[in-house]
Amino acid sequence: MPGLSAYALLMRSRQVVVVGYDDAELLDIACVTTALAMANAIGSARTEYRTRVASPGGRPIACGTGLTLQSQQSLQRLTGPLDTLVVSGGRGHVRAAADPLIVGHVRRLARESRRVASVCTGASVLAAAGLLDGRRATTHWRFANDLAARHPEVTVDPAPIYIRDGAVSTSAGITSALDLTLAFIEEDHGAELARSVARDLVTYLQRPGNQAQMSMFTAAPPPDHGLVRRVVDHIGAHLDGDLTTDALADVGGVSVRHLTRLFLTHLGRTPGRFVRDARAEAAAHLVATTSLPMPSVAARCGFGTAETLRQAFTSRYGVPPSHYRAARTGKPR
Known part of the structure; x- marks a missing residue:
C-alpha cells in the first residue's frame, strides 16, 4: 500500500492500471476503461481517473475475440x-497464471496499490500471486470449481457477481466488471455519479454485488435427462403451487429418494434448494422490473407472505427486497 505522502499525490488523479495478456477478453478490459472514461466525462470537476492498459513488455494484446488491443x-x-490495479480475464488466464513474470509483477504492483481487483478468470492470476x-x-x-481445486486456500463462491474482501475485489463473468467498476465509482465519488454513468452506458443502474451471477431462467438447461428437465419445467411454471419434494416426486413418477439423487447429480442441489432458489430468482426479477407490492410478489412466487419473502430474499441476496428494488431502480425505499 502506498504511504500517506505518495497517496496524497496519487489523489490528484486516480491512477488505474488494467493488466492484459495474450488471449485476454476485450470486454473484461473495456467494461472497466469505458466506465471510468464516462465518469471523467460526466464528473469533470472531480478527481479524474487516468487509466492505462499494461501488458508484458508493453506488447499489443491479441485478445481472444481476434482483435488486437494496443x-x-x-x-x-x-x-x-496506483489507485487501482485490475487484472483482466480471458482464454489465456491459465497461461497468465503460470507465467512468473506476470504473476510476480502483479504481486509487486498490488503492494503499491490502494485496491486490487480482477475481472472474470483474472482471479486465477490474483490467486497465483497469493x-x-x-x-x-x-x-x-x-x-469456479477449477479455481477452488487449484487454490484450496481461497474460499471460492461462484454465486455473486462480485465480492469485495478488504482491499481486494473479484468479479464474475465478463460484464460483471461493469458492476464492480460502478461500485468503485460510487465509493470514490458518490452514488449520483455512478448512476449517471450507468444511465449513459444504458445498463442497470447498479446491481448489488451479492446478486446471483447466473439466473435460473437464463442458465444452460439441465443435462439431457428427461425426468429432471420435466420436473424443472414444472417448477418454473408453478412457482405459486405445491412444490414440496413429495409433490415433485409425484410429477416425476419416482420416489423422493430417487428424485433427490437425480437433482444432486444433475443440478448439484436438492429439489427443495432448487425450488427456493427458483422462487428467489423469480422474486428478484419482479422486484426489479415491476412496481408490484411485496405481498403480490410473495404470492406470485410461492412465498405466501411478504415476511416469508423478506426472509428468503435476505438469505439469498443479503439485503431485503425493498433495498434490492431501490438499488436496481435508484428510487427511494
Missing part, C-alpha cells in the same frame, strides 16, 4: 503508487 505500458516498467489467500473470491461460474 498496450500503453510495459508491465515490467510500471511503478506505483493475493486471494484466506479471502472469499468469485470468478466466472464456469471456472
Whole structure:
C-alpha cells in the first residue's frame, strides 16, 4: 500500500492500471476503461481517473475475440503508487497464471496499490500471486470449481457477481466488471455519479454485488435427462403451487429418494434448494422490473407472505427486497 505522502499525490488523479495478456477478453478490459472514461466525462470537476492498459513488455494484446488491443505500458516498467490495479480475464488466464513474470509483477504492483481487483478468470492470476489467500473470491461460474481445486486456500463462491474482501475485489463473468467498476465509482465519488454513468452506458443502474451471477431462467438447461428437465419445467411454471419434494416426486413418477439423487447429480442441489432458489430468482426479477407490492410478489412466487419473502430474499441476496428494488431502480425505499 502506498504511504500517506505518495497517496496524497496519487489523489490528484486516480491512477488505474488494467493488466492484459495474450488471449485476454476485450470486454473484461473495456467494461472497466469505458466506465471510468464516462465518469471523467460526466464528473469533470472531480478527481479524474487516468487509466492505462499494461501488458508484458508493453506488447499489443491479441485478445481472444481476434482483435488486437494496443498496450500503453510495459508491465515490467510500471511503478506505483496506483489507485487501482485490475487484472483482466480471458482464454489465456491459465497461461497468465503460470507465467512468473506476470504473476510476480502483479504481486509487486498490488503492494503499491490502494485496491486490487480482477475481472472474470483474472482471479486465477490474483490467486497465483497469493493475493486471494484466506479471502472469499468469485470468478466466472464456469471456472469456479477449477479455481477452488487449484487454490484450496481461497474460499471460492461462484454465486455473486462480485465480492469485495478488504482491499481486494473479484468479479464474475465478463460484464460483471461493469458492476464492480460502478461500485468503485460510487465509493470514490458518490452514488449520483455512478448512476449517471450507468444511465449513459444504458445498463442497470447498479446491481448489488451479492446478486446471483447466473439466473435460473437464463442458465444452460439441465443435462439431457428427461425426468429432471420435466420436473424443472414444472417448477418454473408453478412457482405459486405445491412444490414440496413429495409433490415433485409425484410429477416425476419416482420416489423422493430417487428424485433427490437425480437433482444432486444433475443440478448439484436438492429439489427443495432448487425450488427456493427458483422462487428467489423469480422474486428478484419482479422486484426489479415491476412496481408490484411485496405481498403480490410473495404470492406470485410461492412465498405466501411478504415476511416469508423478506426472509428468503435476505438469505439469498443479503439485503431485503425493498433495498434490492431501490438499488436496481435508484428510487427511494
